[in-house]
Amino acid sequence: MVQIAKVIVDVPTMQTNSAYSYLIPTPLENELKIGMRVVVPFGNGNRKVQGFVVAVEMQVAPIQQLKEIDSLMDLEPVLNQELIQLSKWLASSTFSFQITCLLTMLPNVMRAKYSKQLKIVDKNYQRQDLAKILPESAWSTFEPDQLSKEQQSELSKLREQNKIEIVYQVKNQAQARQIFQITSQIDAEEETEILNSLRKNATKLRELVHFLAEQKDPINQPVLEKKLSVTVGTIKIGEAKGWLKRKKVEQYRDPYKEKQVQTKPLHLNGEQQTALTSITTSIKNRLAQTFLLEGVTGSGKTEVYLQAIAYALAQGKTAIMLVPEIALTPQMVTRVKGRFGKQVAVLHSGLSDGEKFDEWRRIKRHEAQVVVGARSAIFAPIENVGVIIIDEEHETSYKQDDTPRYHARDVAKWRSKFYNCPLVLGSATPSLESRARSERHVYQLLKLPDRINGHPLPKVKIIDMREELQSGADQNFSTPLLTAINQRLQTKQQSILMLNRRGYSSFIMCRDCGFVLKCPNCDISLTLHMDSHSMKCHYCGHEEPIPQICPNCHSRKIRYYGTGTEKVQQELQTQFPNARILRMDVDTTRRKGAHERILRQFGNHQADILLGTQMIAKGLDFPDVTLVGVLNADTALELPDFRASERTFQLLTQVSGRAGRAEKLGEVVIQTFNPDHYAIQLAKTQNYENFFRKEMYIRHQGKYPPYYFTLQITAAHKEEKMAAAKMYEVLNELRPYLSGTAIVLGPTPKPIARIKDKYYYQIVIKYKNEPKLHAAVTKILQESQSDYRKGVQLAIDAQPQSFM
Ligand SMILES: Nc1ncnc2c1ncn2[C@@H]1O[C@H](COP(=O)(O)OP(=O)(O)OP(=O)(O)O)[C@@H](O)[C@H]1O
Numbered sequence: 001m002v003q004i005a006k007v008i009v010d011v012p013t014m015q016t017n018s019a020y021s022y023l024i025p026t027p028l029e030n031e032l033k034i035g036m037r038v039v040v041p042f043g044n045g046n047r048k049v050q051g052f053v054v055a056v057e058m059q060v061a062p063i064q065q066l067k068e069i070d071s072l073m074d075l076e077p078v079l080n081q082e083l084i085q086l087s088k089w090l091a092s093s094t095f096s097f098q099i100t101c102l103l104t105m106l107p108n109v110m111r112a113k114y115s116k117q118l119k120i121v122d123k124n125y126q127r128q129d130l131a132k133i134l135p136e137s138a139w140s141t142f143e144p145d146q147l148s149k150e151q152q153s154e155l156s157k158l159r160e161q162n163k164i165e166i167v168y169q170v171k172n173q174a175q176a177r178q179i180f181q182i183t184s185q186i187d188a189e190e191e192t193e194i195l196n197s198l199r200k201n202a203t204k205l206r207e208l209v210h211f212l213a214e215q216k217d218p219i220n221q222p223v224l225e226k227k228l229s230v231t232v233g234t235i236k237i238g239e240a241k242g243w244l245k246r247k248k249v250e251q252y253r254d255p256y257k258e259k260q261v262q263t264k265p266l267h268l269n270g271e272q273q274t275a276l277t278s279i280t281t282s283i284k285n286r287l288a289q290t291f292l293l294e295g296v297t298g299s300g301k302t303e304v305y306l307q308a309i310a311y312a313l314a315q316g317k318t319a320i321m322l323v324p325e326i327a328l329t330p331q332m333v334t335r336v337k338g339r340f341g342k343q344v345a346v347l348h349s350g351l352s353d354g355e356k357f358d359e360w361r362r363i364k365r366h367e368a369q370v371v372v373g374a375r376s377a378i379f380a381p382i383e384n385v386g387v388i389i390i391d392e393e394h395e396t397s398y399k400q401d402d403t404p405r406y407h408a409r410d411v412a413k414w415r416s417k418f419y420n421c422p423l424v425l426g427s428a429t430p431s432l433e434s435r436a437r438s439e440r441h442v443y444q445l446l447k448l449p450d451r452i453n454g455h456p457l458p459k460v461k462i463i464d465m466r467e468e469l470q471s472g473a474d475q476n477f478s479t480p481l482l483t484a485i486n487q488r489l490q491t492k493q494q495s496i497l498m499l500n501r502r503g504y505s506s507f508i509m510c511r512d513c514g515f516v517l518k519c520p521n522c523d524i525s526l527t528l529h530m531d532s533h534s535m536k537c538h539y540c541g542h543e544e545p546i547p548q549i550c551p552n553c554h555s556r557k558i559r560y561y562g563t564g565t566e567k568v569q570q571e572l573q574t575q576f577p578n579a580r581i582l583r584m585d586v587d588t589t590r591r592k593g594a595h596e597r598i599l600r601q602f603g604n605h606q607a608d609i610l611l612g613t614q615m616i617a618k619g620l621d622f623p624d625v626t627l628v629g630v631l632n633a634d635t636a637l638e639l640p641d642f643r644a645s646e647r648t649f650q651l652l653t654q655v656s657g658r659a660g661r662a663e664k665l666g667e668v669v670i671q672t673f674n675p676d677h678y679a680i681q682l683a684k685t686q687n688y689e690n691f692f693r694k695e696m697y698i699r700h701q702g703k704y705p706p707y708y709f710t711l712q713i714t715a716a717h718k719e720e721k722m723a724a725a726k727m728y729e730v731l732n733e734l735r736p737y738l739s740g741t742a743i744v745l746g747p748t749p750k751p752i753a754r755i756k757d758k759y760y761y762q763i764v765i766k767y768k769n770e771p772k773l774h775a776a777v778t779k780i781l782q783e784s785q786s787d788y789r790k791g792v793q794l795a796i797d798a799q800p801q802s803f804m
């Protein structure tokens, strides 16, 4: 019998979902664990590649010669058994490779080529002893694959005993920042004695002694320095006299170190209480139930989440809470941290790699019990989960648009089953899929139909821009909107204005020949940006100077068309010279912390108007905002997509919900060229239930989700005919496996047929029940590996968010 490790290898050009067997070298037999990364020889040339150990088995000595594990990349598992199991399911359900899924679950620093260091973490463990195993010179650029198996084994044991660890050297941030922690060595009795021995005018020393006599808990040196305004010198005297002990401790980078205001649970209203009780009952009874919490904007969903988390913690469990990408996170993080303080770990894309890694380690070491984060936080290495919450569950950002193309909701469901804990999906405008599932009692529907304290929903006015323009109004601002803004300025209330297009104007056109300046790499017009004085492509980032004469006919009559946030800001300022305007879009929030700053300024009344793209539509809770204006409600409606109405309704309802959340009444003005469209009409009354029924009818007619499942397959190539040919080939291969009830759309070019100099062709399959489809597509995926060399990229998206 021999010990065999099953390893999923990382070979990008030859990916497979099956694990390879490797012999475990004797010195590593006890140290190699499932979930560690290893270096193994692979292929004929015995090239060294990294891989994940996913199983360890005893086998009768195999007939063919097995290769040996080369070395351990980790001294401890980086993924636990649950996550390894999850990766397998994820690979299958998203048609991707297991290695891609495993890597997706790790923080960036562990994926990239950062250098590693060996650190002693147990202060009782001696440097000399470690030096016996490995010379100190090898600690700072620690490369496990350069070591003998015996050395690796020894180090692994030390890690297990928590004496050492591997740290990653993150650019310009020393890994694991160290600070001194101070522990008092004196008590009240000694205080008098010591004070008597000190000179009267040694004020600082006396203060220090007095402080130490009362301070029982360890305190960080910087905090102490500030508190007593003493110098390091004074503290060192204290150390020399034996009044205190100083010890180096690791300080995590804390992106939210500013003091959080501690908040207490609010007294719930009846509906909140009913919803909470359903959830806590599931937590208590360990039921993997999915709840859909449908509550109008401002109905207090967040408070229900917080109390459900509190309940889970009280039961000795942990919690995961997902929030949509970054825009919403600052306010939400503040609210969760305000309730649970240090127990919270935050994971989202706004953090640096180092910060994310620190938070990830805190979770892994069970130092954090609540994880709040964006999509990928669903892979947090947290255990013993008691409740999972997905706020704004309808948000598209929960679906990753690159491999693995997973939806966080599906991963959450898997983990909820694994831990037998409830999953709570919350929204004022649930996705049609989720709402339909609650109709069939797959999910349990919980409703919060009213705003807190009986505050009414804001009054919504729909403005027909066709009429407005005929009566000579401004392009961007109707008379009623201008009047409403003016009123707010007079009464010192705040306004939020949304325009779903950034930049200055959406395109430029020659009035003589109709020429529109397009991106050379994509089938899309370039957007004018005044602040950078350039034309930019929002798809590939291409940038070029603003043309003064038409490149086509050399006419000088080049005009700007369409409006972006930049131009509106300028016009708004002209209309209201004294108004203080903040702009929030991708361009103004590129820098780290910019989001937080803009929102803080608005919250502090340093501005009257917050103007932005859809980024400002969700989650914001500012009591003095009484006006919300939507400058153009039609941008989403015009897209050739089956979800266009759903997106429009959701966006309008969400953004309307920002108005009148506290005592003062709210008003919403929506400008549109399609005032009769049902998505806009129903957003007027914010009647989700009516919208749901109407939209379900239309989806049923069109055979779209949630009545049908969908699968999108896309081929990309530099040459259009190659992309098209591949799609026809795929379709021919699939046909025999499809039943007569499946509907195939395409092959067709994508609505934007060319992006970044590649042509895209797609097919969409709509189906109800196709038992052979999964296997057939998996096979096509495996075979497509060989197309890589021909430059054809195949992408498979199960249940895509749109067909665009
Ligand atoms: N039981 C309660 N008593 C008093 N105030 C409450 C209660 N529950 C929530 N609130 C307050 O009401 C406001 C709206 O609540 P919250 O932000 O949780 O609503 P929401 O449903 O999550 O909103 P949205 O979906 O619009 O983001 C908040 O300021 C919150 O502090």
Ligand SMILES: [Zn+2]
Binding pocket: 510, 511, 512, 513, 514, 515, 550, 551, 552, 553, 554, 555
């Ligand atoms: Zn021209």
Ligand SMILES: [Zn+2]
Binding pocket: 519, 520, 521, 522, 537, 538, 539, 540, 541, 542, 756
């Ligand atoms: Zn482009």
